Amino acid sequence: QTIKLDQNESPYDLPDRLKEEVVARLRSLNFNRYPEINGHTLRKKLAAQLGWPADGIVLSGGSNILIQALVMAAGIGRSVLSVKPTFSVYPLQAGLQGAKLLECALNEDFSLPLDELKTHLANEQGVFFLANPAAPTGNLFTLEDVEELARASADNWLFVIDEAYCQFSGTDFSQLVKRYPHVVCLRTFSKAFGLGGVRLGYALMQAGLAEQIQKVVMPFSISALQLAVGEIVLEHGDYAEARVQEALAERSKLFAHLQSLPDLTPFESATNFILFRVPDAEAFYNGLLERDIVIRRQDHLPGLEGCLRVSVGKPEENEAFMRASKELSQTLVSHV
Ligand SMILES: *Cc1c(COP(=O)(O)O)cnc(C)c1O
Secondary structure, eight states: OOEEOSSOOOSSOOOHHHHHHHHHHHHHSOTTSOOOTTOHHHHHHHHHHHTOOGGGEEEESSHHHHHHHHHHHHOTTOEEEEEESOOTHHHHHHHHTTOEEEEEEOOTTSOOOHHHHHHHHHHOOEEEEEESSOTTTOOOOOHHHHHHHHHHTTTTEEEEEEOTTHHHHTOOTHHHHHHOTTEEEEEESSSTTOOTTTOOEEEEOOHHHHHHHHHHSOTTOSOHHHHHHHHHHHHTTTHHHHHHHHHHHHHHHHHHHHHHSTTOEEOOOSSSEEEEEOSOHHHHHHHHHHTTEEOEEOTTSTTOTTEEEEEOOOHHHHHHHHHHHHHHHHHHHHHO
16 A cells, blocks of 8 residues: 655544544534534634634634635735745745735745845735745744744735644744734644644634634635534544654654665754655655655755655654665665
8 A cells, every 4th residue: 555655644544533423423413504604613612722812713624725815815916925945835826816926045054034035025015924834844933033024024914824834843933923913823734633634724813804814714614514523623632742742753763764874865844744855856756656655756846956755654654664765775876
C-alpha cells in the first residue's frame, strides 16, 4: 500500500469510539432541516475551549474558504500581499478575484523581508497573508517581526496570520488579534486534529470585523454533518495532544536522519513536515514513488531549487521513508 506523505495530513483517522459517536449523532439529525446558520453551538464550544469570545469566531468549511472570503472582504481593486514561497491558495485566490498580487521573496534563510513588506504596506491597501509557521518552508517567524508587520499594516490592511500548523510549533499569535482590530488568525481542523476530509476551519478576530466577514461567508455553508463532527471532536479533543507529541518526536528522528545523509539538507521545521534539498529532486521523488512512497515536490518554487517536502507520518511510515531515502542518497550520489 502506498505511503502517503504529501499533504501534511494526520496519519491517523479519528479514533473509533469518536467515530461511533459521530454516527450516532448523524442518525439523530433531521436531514430535512437547515443547519444552524453560523454554527452557533460549535462556535460556543470553541469559544469556551479557547477562552475567546464567540462573537469573534467565524467558522467555515475549511480555512481555504476563509482565505477566499478574506480576499473578497478586502474589496474590489485591492491588493493581496504575501511572501514567496508560501501557501498556494493566497496567490490563487488573488488571481481568481482579480486582485493585484504583491509577493516579497523570503530572505535566503527564510526570514521575513521586513523592509520590502513594509514598503508595500505603506503604499498599498488590501489583505496580507502570512502563514506562521510558514508553509512550505516550515520555519517560524518571531512574534517581534510579526508584530512589527501588524503595526505597519494597521491603517489600510487586513492582516491574516494563518496558523494551520500552530499545534506543532506550540505558538499562539491570537494575542495580536486582541491588540489590533485588523489582525485575523486562521485555524484549521485539517492538520493536528486529523479532519482534512471533514472540512472545518475557523478564524479569530475582533467582534466588529467578525460581523463583516461573516456576511461574506455564505449562510448555511457548513453542513449539519460537519458541525456534528466538530462538536464531538471538541468534546473529546484530547486525542490530538498525544498525536502532536508523537509527530514532534518523529520529526526530530526524520530531521536527524536526513541531516546524516550526504548531499541532503533538511531545513528546521516548526510543523508536521520537513522541507529538504537534494541534488536531483526529480530523481529522488521518482525513486520514492518506485518504492510506493509519495511526498511533495517543491523544486518549482522560487528559492526552493532542488527541494522536496515530506509530511511526518506514522512511525513505521517514517521508517520506510528513511530507509528509502538512505538507499536513494547512496545510489544517486554514486551516479554523480
Ligand atoms: C493545510 C493548510 C491549511 C488548511 O486548509 P483547510 O482548508 O482548512 O484544509 C491552511 N493554510 C495552510 C498554510 C495550510 O498548509
